[in-house]
Amino acid sequence: MFGFSVIKNSKKSHARLGLLETPHGTVETPAFVPVATQAAVKVLTEKEAEETGSQLLICNTYHLHLRPGEKVVKKHGGLHAFMQWKRPLMTDSGGFQVFSLGFGREHGMGKILKEKSDISVTDGDQPAKLKITDDGVLFRSHIDGRELFLNPRESLRIQGALGADIMIAFDECPPPTADYAYVKTSLARTHRWAKESLDAKRSMRQALYGVVQGGRFQDLREESARFIGKLGFEGFAIGGEFGASKRAMTRMLRVVFMSLPPKKPRHLLGIGHPEDILPIIKSGVDTFDCIVPTHYGRRGIAFTSEGKLNLARSMFLEDKQPLDASCECFVCGTYARGYLAHLVRAREITALRLLTFHNLHFFNAFAAGIRARIREGKI
């Protein structure tokens, strides 16, 4: 039911064209994966999400476990029937929430460090709001504070009930401020959990991706890729951060991919600013998810072929051009920047919808353009 075939390997880079086959259809790769954390691409219907050219969405185990709970989703026939999305779906394991609700929230930082931090996390440190042990992670619900426990077995049980086409093994995403000792210990745990995830997998209809971690340390990344690559996963996800620069990221991705089985699909977790997309695809990424187009769309920022536009700026009010003259989406075919700027400034909900729609279309079209150029041998 699940399969991946590389239909072309680029001669100019490590990029490749592929077809990811799932019980709910085929994904042409490289592909951008919009984020639908709570079984919705925020502000859009599933039909609109499809109209933006989206092929595959990623939902979140932690969030859906809390609300509405996997039992409810299962009663509706699983995620696809629940949210009426007919195409492929993947679920993230909750491993990222170990970071984002732990050290991330405590230190007020994202997984990518924008400037040097004097906060240092070392082996034995625990985040304030949750407890990480070899058995699993004890969370406090960000909604009502109640305790909940996730480990590989529990995450897989939930993901099994949710029923996405692709599941992700439960890992720990270490903070970007973690030192070598912390990442090494954390990685050993993530590796142990990877085996437990495979043992806990029940469904044959659902594929399972193992997660490569190792932070910004090249030897740990290599070790992780070799270890995870040897296990019986249908594909691989690359998590965490890779160091300060974009260059460090692409260098690290190549190191990782050299140690992974070349015929299996690779998903890069949570990376995908427009300027990242070409480099990561050239490094050999098949799919990647990112909140940026939807997240920024809701904050009044549109991505275009000429960079990003902050539509809240008053200079756009009298602008009669579309967001992007070279974009073929419904929004660009219909509305002037001035109207969109007005909606953003007036905080009309429609602004969030139109910018989200355009941004997703832009990202999907951007990926489609890169696929075409790989096919033509230009990338």
Added chain:
RNA sequence: GUGCCCGUAGUUUAGUGGUAAAACUCCAGUUUGUGGAACUGGUAUCGAGAGUUCAAUUCUCUCCGGGCACC
């Protein structure tokens, strides 16, 4: 016409005889396995003029503008 009260940032308001503070707005940013969130900067000749004083946004007077009451 007479009496009383009030004029401080775009707006609504603090405040003090030693050259001003907050909220929202506005301007500019940040945002990478998702709070429609949060955060960081920036923006004032304290209605005008004169007087008292070492020093006035603060006290006094005149004018201008607004409000209320009375005739």
